[in-house]
Amino acid sequence: MATSLSYYLREMARGEWLRNFLFVKTAPYETPPHFRDYPRLTGKECTHCLACMMICPTPGAIEVLKEDEGWNPVIYPGHCIRCGLCVEACPEGVLMSGRILESQFFENTGYTWTFHLTVDSTLCMRCGNCSVACPVNKEEDPQLAATGTGENDEVIMRVKGGELRILHEEKCTGCKTCEEACPNSAIRVARVIEAIHTAEEGG
Amino acid sequence: MSFLQSIKNTVRSKSIHVSYVNVGSCNGCDIEVLAMLAPRYDIEQYGIYVHNNPREADVLLVTGAFTPQWEDKLKSIWDKIPEPKVAIAIGNCPISGCVFNRRGAYVDPPVAKHIPIAAEVPGCPPRPTEILNAVLSLAPLVFKDYEEKQS
Numbered sequence: 001m002a003t004s005l006s007y008y009l010r011e012m013a014r015g016e017w018l019r020n021f022l023f024v025k026t027a028p029y030e031t032p033p034h035f036r037d038y039p040r041l042t043g044k045e046c047t048h049c050l051a052c053m054m055i056c057p058t059p060g061a062i063e064v065l066k067e068d069e070g071w072n073p074v075i076y077p078g079h080c081i082r083c084g085l086c087v088e089a090c091p092e093g094v095l096m097s098g099r100i101l102e103s104q105f106f107e108n109t110g111y112t113w114t115f116h117l118t119v120d121s122t123l124c125m126r127c128g129n130c131s132v133a134c135p136v137n138k139e140e141d142p143q144l145a146a147t148g149t150g151e152n153d154e155v156i157m158r159v160k161g162g163e164l165r166i167l168h169e170e171k172c173t174g175c176k177t178c179e180e181a182c183p184n185s186a187i188r189v190a191r192v193i194e195a196i197h198t199a200e201e202g203g
Numbered sequence: 204m205s206f207l208q209s210i211k212n213t214v215r216s217k218s219i220h221v222s223y224v225n226v227g228s229c230n231g232c233d234i235e236v237l238a239m240l241a242p243r244y245d246i247e248q249y250g251i252y253v254h255n256n257p258r259e260a261d262v263l264l265v266t267g268a269f270t271p272q273w274e275d276k277l278k279s280i281w282d283k284i285p286e287p288k289v290a291i292a293i294g295n296c297p298i299s300g301c302v303f304n305r306r307g308a309y310v311d312p313p314v315a316k317h318i319p320i321a322a323e324v325p326g327c328p329p330r331p332t333e334i335l336n337a338v339l340s341l342a343p344l345v346f347k348d349y350e351e352k353q354s
Contacts, residue, residue, distance in 0.1 A: 025248045025249070026245060026248065029243065029244060029331075029332050031330065031332065035330075057302060058295075058301060058302050058327075059299075059300075059302070059304055059305060060299065060304075076299075077325040077326075078295055078298035078299045078323065078325045079295060079298075079299045079301065080295075080325070080327070081295060081301065081302065081326075081327030082326065082327065
């Protein structure tokens with residue numbers, strides 16, 4: 001008891017121990033370079049495909065805005081959760097964060113996505129707002145009337161036979177304009193995203 | 204600067220008492236606040252102490268997207284903290300509501316609507332170093348020469 005007590009007293013009386021005890025601080029912990037921080041621009045050209053906005057899980061975290069001549073994604077730090085999905089989803093490699101791009105290149109991983117449209121026929125009033133608002137429909141059939149009726153069967157959806165029919169689900173780009181245009185929340189767009197791993201081509 | 208003020212400045216720069224309150228977060232940010240306490244980041248070496256009692260706190264760390272139950276309670280916690288005081292929003296939730304801020308969700312972000320927020324640390328969750336840097340860089344701005352700034 002006495003020996004251990006005197007040991008401690010002697011140890012603590014040493015100048016070096018006292019100095020360490022009072023003044024030494026651990027070195028500030030640096031953020032490692034592989035940390036998946038907010039996505040940054042790599043300088044490659046954005047094609048405005050909006051895959052980043054489509055895959056982003058958080059409301060209002062990423063927006064593709066027009067700057068001078070080109071489009072560029074903009075990250076909002078108060079919203080972004082740094083999941084890195086936009087970096088992975090971008091087909092052009094416009095964004096970078098941590099070592100996502102490198103690991104994606106070495107492991108040949110990527111994403112494919114399709115969109116699944118569902119219409120609740122008990123809520124749907126057959127107003128055709130969705131078919132008129134849809135930007136893909138506008139390209140396929142500019143003549144699509146205000147009631148969503150028409151003769152062109154190349155459109156994604158239109159009112160046909162007194163009912164809203166989904167004709168070409170595979171053409172959907174997932175912009176959700178139809179959801180916003182629907183007064184009754186009858187149409188829903190679901191993303192079906194699959195992670196893919198290819199042996200030959202780079203992700 | 205008066206002698207008394209310089210003593211207060213020295214004391215306040217070495218002893219910042221922190222209280223944290225979770226107003227409906229997923230607990231991720233609270234875990235990062237706890238990681239600051241752990242030996243790796245060790246906030247006590249900078250003189251920051253977590254007491255979690257608003258009556259002896261200088262800094263209030265707010266996490267979470269503000270659920271309706273906190274409507275009157277967060278204000279009363281804020282009123283209990285003696286001056287000089289400062290509130291820091293930790294994480295995305297008190298800033299924007301993050302993933303919880305969707306149609307029909309029972310959250311009311313940002314927290315700045317309810318109590319004055321001096322600094323925001325974005326991230327979901329933010330790194331412990333980011334929280335630490337926010338506390339350390341904000342404290343001298345608020346606590347240094349507080350009495351002289353008041354008069």
